[in-house]
Amino acid sequence: MTAPGNGPEVPAEGGLVAELQQMTAEELAEHEAEVAEVVAPEREIAVDVGETLLEIEDLTVRFGGLTALDSVSFGIRRGDILGLIGPNGAGKTTCFNAMTGVYRPTSGKVLLEGKPLGKLAKHNITRRGIARTFQNIRLFGEMTALENVVVGTDARHKTSVMGALIRSPRHHKEERAAIERAMALLDFVGIADRAADKARNLPYGYQRRLEIARALATEPKLLCLDEPAAGFNPIEKEQLMGLIRKIRDDGYTVLLIEHDMKLVMGVTDRIVVLEFGKKIAEGVPAEIRDDPAVVAAYLGVPDDDLA
Numbered sequence: 001m002t003a004p005g006n007g008p009e010v011p012a013e014g015g016l017v018a019e020l021q022q023m024t025a026e027e028l029a030e031h032e033a034e035v036a037e038v039v040a041p042e043r044e045i046a047v048d049v050g051e052t053l054l055e056i057e058d059l060t061v062r063f064g065g066l067t068a069l070d071s072v073s074f075g076i077r078r079g080d081i082l083g084l085i086g087p088n089g090a091g092k093t094t095c096f097n098a099m100t101g102v103y104r105p106t107s108g109k110v111l112l113e114g115k116p117l118g119k120l121a122k123h124n125i126t127r128r129g130i131a132r133t134f135q136n137i138r139l140f141g142e143m144t145a146l147e148n149v150v151v152g153t154d155a156r157h158k159t160s161v162m163g164a165l166i167r168s169p170r171h172h173k174e175e176r177a178a179i180e181r182a183m184a185l186l187d188f189v190g191i192a193d194r195a196a197d198k199a200r201n202l203p204y205g206y207q208r209r210l211e212i213a214r215a216l217a218t219e220p221k222l223l224c225l226d227e228p229a230a231g232f233n234p235i236e237k238e239q240l241m242g243l244i245r246k247i248r249d250d251g252y253t254v255l256l257i258e259h260d261m262k263l264v265m266g267v268t269d270r271i272v273v274l275e276f277g278k279k280i281a282e283g284v285p286a287e288i289r290d291d292p293a294v295v296a297a298y299l300g301v302p303d304d305d306l307a
């Protein structure tokens, strides 16, 4: 990682944005294709679209006497956007936490590409290919936006600690590549113009996008987004839908926890519904919208618009 203040090469203020503004439509399309190539370098991931990427088998998580997740099973296909929904306290975040090594499941399994994640620690699960964002934004506030993303790319670095200490040529090369990739990711999520700003000084919507860029920096096979639209206005929600689709179109698989039903129904390929820790429904958005058990689970939840 580049030490803060050590001068990663950020374009001069407005540089990239000014450049983009002057581009013709053709040049812009070419630029976007180049950015997409850097953002998802492992293009072969698109080849296996439709195969099962992640399987959750009979997953149970108990906290003392409370069963937060009760023998839940579902799968995620490569290239899909899967929505995980349910009323407050249904077990959605617990499911994310059990998948990403934050909680140990009481019983059941999580398999990525057919291999159980077992008792892997969080960072090893990230290395295996699951990245996530959090309900409450977690960024390094004193670091710049660019540095926050460079930190994410560290999960993929191959240099040894010694190599980093003596600043070996391999380490130097990796560092340059990390900065270039981080810049491309900021561009991809639409916040490259604020690359040099401290994360804590960014507007809220930019911080949410920065979290997504940082998660993408780990080159995940599966990107888990925990309520990414929380606190967004309708225009920002619309833009977020566009970004989630763009991420999927770039070859990633996405698992989305979100309360905003319009967004969930508009962007997902399939939906799994939890209530009181149990799976009560699974299907395509139109099936879920008309499912009596789902409608009943949401009755009395005025903020959610199931119509």
Ligand SMILES: Nc1ncnc2c1ncn2[C@@H]1O[C@H](COP(=O)(O)OP(=O)(O)OP(=O)(O)O)[C@@H](O)[C@H]1O
Residues within 6 Å of the ligand: 063, 066, 067, 068, 086, 087, 088, 089, 090, 091, 092, 093, 094, 095
């Ligand atoms: N660390 C914990 N210790 C004890 N109970 C917990 C813990 N984490 C979650 N729970 C409980 O587990 C249940 C499921 O919580 P969870 O946060 O997974 O629900 P959720 O569907 O994500 O809800 P929300 O939409 O409100 O975020 C709740 O009853 C919650 O209080």
